[in-house]
Amino acid sequence: MTIEFVGVEKIYPGGARSVRGVSFQIREGEMVGLLGPSGSGKTTILRIIAGLERPTKGDVWIGGKRVTDLPPQKRNVGLVFQNYALFQHMTVYDNVSFGLREKRVPKDEMDARVRELLRFMRLESYANRFPHELSGGQQQRVALARALAPRPQVLLFDEPFAAIDTQIRRELRTFVRQVHDEMGVTSVFVTHDQEEALEVADRVLVLHEGNVEQFGPPEEVYEKPGTLFVASFIGESNVWTRAVQNGRIEVAGAALPVDPAVSDGSEVAVVVRPKDVELQPASEREAHAQVVRSAFKGSYSACWIRTKDGEVWEVHVPSADRHRWSPGAWVHMNVTRWFIFPR
Numbered sequence: 001m002t003i004e005f006v007g008v009e010k011i012y013p014g015g016a017r018s019v020r021g022v023s024f025q026i027r028e029g030e031m032v033g034l035l036g037p038s039g040s041g042k043t044t045i046l047r048i049i050a051g052l053e054r055p056t057k058g059d060v061w062i063g064g065k066r067v068t069d070l071p072p073q074k075r076n077v078g079l080v081f082q083n084y085a086l087f088q089h090m091t092v093y094d095n096v097s098f099g100l101r102e103k104r105v106p107k108d109e110m111d112a113r114v115r116e117l118l119r120f121m122r123l124e125s126y127a128n129r130f131p132h133e134l135s136g137g138q139q140q141r142v143a144l145a146r147a148l149a150p151r152p153q154v155l156l157f158d159e160p161f162a163a164i165d166t167q168i169r170r171e172l173r174t175f176v177r178q179v180h181d182e183m184g185v186t187s188v189f190v191t192h193d194q195e196e197a198l199e200v201a202d203r204v205l206v207l208h209e210g211n212v213e214q215f216g217p218p219e220e221v222y223e224k225p226g227t228l229f230v231a232s233f234i235g236e237s238n239v240w241t242r243a244v245q246n247g248r249i250e251v252a253g254a255a256l257p258v259d260p261a262v263s264d265g266s267e268v269a270v271v272v273r274p275k276d277v278e279l280q281p282a283s284e285r286e287a288h289a290q291v292v293r294s295a296f297k298g299s300y301s302a303c304w305i306r307t308k309d310g311e312v313w314e315v316h317v318p319s320a321d322r323h324r325w326s327p328g329a330w331v332h333m334n335v336t337r338w339f340i341f342p343r
């Protein structure tokens, strides 16, 4: 099912303008991650898709049908929330069959569907347990099975793994992606965790103060950020302000060209990813910077270097070379890639 927002605005009673005239289209079968800082409108957008909030302006379309005025139960969407929201007094089996009983699905058909989902979720032996007898990851799989039982064509996830520890979280997100692919649904999930969004989503919708900053595949929002906000929010970055002189800005001893439309004297922001700086050993006189600290991160190490102008940059180096950049070492910097935005 496609999902489309056309000029959707949401003003809550009390005046908070949470979503500011947003338009986007989600394709059939896509998995989209809503990513943005706290308060950027992610949950509100998800709730508007679900029909749990009504937009103040604009329209929502699901599968080519205008659903703006339809209640949640008529939208054929499945919801999975952060806190599982399982019925604590019901067994796993009863939780999963809940939506089917509501729909008065015949018993044999319901039983077959529940067994099929429990098998798929690797929960067959837990059918008679109660939620409190399960781990967080298992509870989340029950919540997913329950959402899937009535065969929704859209699945909505609100921070589904936020309460789960790292190892299980990684397993679950791979599992959710597999479920999405095998069930042939369209999915939208809210997350704070950009690694999660970049890993799992086909496209990421980056939100900032109720506006869409960028909507694109993970590699695009990372490698071709459209705005200063996206460049500094997605992935690690060094962000500095520079004044343009003779059509260029000076960064670590290099004069980088600026869009000719930007006039001399104006200020721009330059963003450099830590992986896009090469270090060379240098004498104190020739060096651009000195290493302040380094930290082992597995396959790479992070180094913080202080330039002679006092800026502290984060630079990533292969861990195998880490010993070359111990605190106090003088370094020459070569910036290999950068983004420039108006200030």
Ligand SMILES: Nc1ncnc2c1ncn2[C@@H]1O[C@H](COP(=O)(O)OP(=O)(O)OP(=O)(O)O)[C@@H](O)[C@H]1O
Pocket: 012, 013, 014, 016, 017, 018, 036, 037, 038, 039, 040, 041, 042, 043, 044, 045, 192
């Ligand atoms: N029921 C409500 N009544 C009034 N204001 C609300 C309500 N729900 C959300 N808001 C406000 O709308 C804005 C967007 O909230 P929303 O929950 O959509 O953001 P979010 O990006 O999901 O944030 P978080 O990551 O913290 O969950 C915030 O400023 C929030 O305070």
